[in-house]
Amino acid sequence: MFVHMVLEGVADSALGVGLDVVGTAAELIDAGLTPLPPGTRGLRQRVVSLDGRPVRSAAGRTVAVDGAFSLRGLRKGDVVVLPGMFAASGRTVAKLLAREDIQRAADLLAKAAAKGVMLAASCSATFVLAASGLLEGRTATTTWWLAPQFARMFPRVSLSADLMVVDAGDILTAGSALAHADLMLALVARLAGPSVAHLVTRYLVLDERPSQARYMVMEHLRVSDPGLRAVERFIAQNIGRQLSLDELSRVAAVSPRTLARRVHASLGVTPHELVQRIRVSRAAHLLETTHASVDEIAAQVGYADAAAFRRVFRRFAGESPRRRRGPATQTNTWT
Template identity: 60%
Template sequence: MIAHLVFDGVSDGSLGVGLEVMGAAARLARAGRIAAHVSERVFRQRVVSMAGQSVRTGTGRTFAVDGPLTVRELRQGDVLVLPGLGAATEDQLDALLAREDIQRGLGMLARLARKRVTLAASCSATFLLAAAGVLEGRQATTTWWLGPAFARRFPRVSLRSDKMVVDAGDVLTAGAALAHADLMLGIVARTAGVSLAHQVAKFLVLDERTSQARYMVTEHIRSSDPTVLALEAFVLANVGRQLSLHHMARATATSPRTLVRRVQSTLGTTPFRMAQRLRISRAVHLLETTNESVEQIAARVGYADPAAFRRIFRRETGAAPLAVRRGAGVARRGEPQRAREAAARFAQEAAATPKRRTGS
């Protein structure tokens, strides 16, 4: 069974897509699209709240639920899903985690974890799993712009904010709000098989995305920490150079150990990974705004080996460089001219073709 636990402020989109993905899986399974027998309980869905009362969604709509969340209703093999809750800043997170209904929910999550119910959350709801203690010693992801706040609050969780979905056994986490679709596909794969998950993705026209790193725009992860800001400025000013930890520490007037600690506590990553993401971010910008070749761009951002650049680019963004360029609609050099020539030929041919006379 899939239980969707909702609180006031729940993301309309996340809740809706969660219900739709599992509903599509049930329809395809009942139509005989999977070979193996899967229990009907797998596809049963309920929307629950802490008290069994309606909630107000993030857009202010009233949403009726099926009843209250109870521990005895769920058993090992069932999944409790928490859609995102719309908290976009640390102040909003503080207010969210201080709410009485959320505090009661944290205790319930811990009890369900001990019962071996699978727990899953996306976006800001991942903070509830971490606050309940069920992510300690595990890997997890969260929405990319709240990654630094997550890393500071929960240092015993191994944060992978570049990942769209992280499967840590009995706990699954997903990134920004619409990564909830990826989370639900992962749940379908786990409970009913990978083949059905692929069919649902095709049926709902959901692309397969493994990373949210390409959305991690530098401006959104800026910190007030002067050391991190100094490091960012230094890396961007030397984006075409290979920089050692000692180079970066000297530029920020810190020791290598201090620099590592400051970047880790602020951004939840290492100075090298931060520098790499800044270089890849610059490469994305060049791919989207210039006609330079991948090899030229690789050299401009400090990669002498284009193959290594492509490999790192794909790891950080989840896509190949040319796929990013095509997505931005940037034509390679010569393509506009070829397009104009083709259009001219078409016009000439059309003018030279005798028009068929039509009778009245």
């Protein structure tokens, strides 16, 4: 049983795609187009709110529910899915977590986990899971622009913000609202088998997106710390050469150890990873706006070894580097 727990401000797209993925999987199974593994139950789903009343979505629409969330009705093997609520900034998240219904939801999720129920959340809902204490000592992901806030608020969670979905056993987390599709496919694969999830992917024309790093914009990771802003500018201005930690720390006017601590606290990465991300971000821009080859771009962003550049790019962008289109100066003529 998939139990979609919806809270005030739920993202319409996340809830919709969650229902579509499970519903499509169930229909394909019922039609005999894909078999269930032996001993696997059929796929069913419900939409619930905390009190059984309709909730207002992020788009201001009324979301009808099938009833109230009940711990008594849950059993091992069920999945409680928490679609995200859109949050544009860390300030929005702080207001979100201060809400009484959010605090109650976090408490109920902890109790559900104690019953052996699988939990899953995407986007800002990952903060609700973290607030429950269930993610401490585990690896998780969240929506990419809130990663620094997540790292500051929950330092005991190992954050892998580059990943679209993190499977930590009985708890799964995903990135931004539309990463909810990837989350649901991972859950369907777990409960009904990979072949079912793969067929759903084909029927709904969903791309495989193992990473959300290609969507990251460095400007969203900028902080008020003037030392770190200076370091980012310095890296961008010297992107074609090797940079040492000592050199970066001198730019920030702090010790290497202090710089490493401040970068991790503000951005959730190491100084070396920050350099790599800025290089990958520049490389991605060049791949989309120039005709330069991958090897030429590798050299422009500081990699003498093109093979090493490809490995780093795949790690942070989740795909191999390739040119996507011609120069930005090219325009279309409409008649």
